[in-house]
Amino acid sequence: xxxxxxxxxxxxxxxxxxxxxxxxxxxxxxxxxxxxxxxxxxxxxxxxxxxxxxxxxxxxxxxxxxxxxxxxxxxxxxxxxxxxxx
Numbered sequence: 244x245x246x247x248x249x250x251x252x253x254x255x256x257x258x259x260x261x262x263x264x265x266x267x268x269x270x271x272x273x274x275x276x277x278x279x280x281x282x283x284x285x286x287x288x289x290x291x292x293x294x295x296x297x298x299x300x301x302x303x304x305x306x307x308x309x310x311x312x313x314x315x316x317x318x319x320x321x322x323x324x325x326x327x328x329x
Contacts, residue, residue, distance in 0.1 A: 275318060280311030283319070283326050291323035303328035 275296040283297065284290055297303075301313030306327050309319060319326045 280309045286321040286324060286326050288323055290321045293321040295319050300328060305329060
């Protein structure tokens with residue numbers, strides 16, 4: 244049994260050494276462009292599907308209309324007609 248285990252370990256050592264020389268990339272997350280509600284680009288068919296961040300939302304609700312002038316930071320989505328909070 245010991246010889247079998249030793250043989251297995253010796254057979255995978257080159258793979259372990261190879262994998263360590265190519266580290267996997269780390270996911271750093273997504274950084275969204277930040278706007279105030281008033282400065283968001285127009286939401287239309289051209290920008291449909293875009294996402295951004297708002298830095299001055301007031302009492303946002305999921306998929307709700309945006310109101311500026313507050314202090315809440317929230318991601319927003321352009322649905323082709325208007326920006327909605329997410």
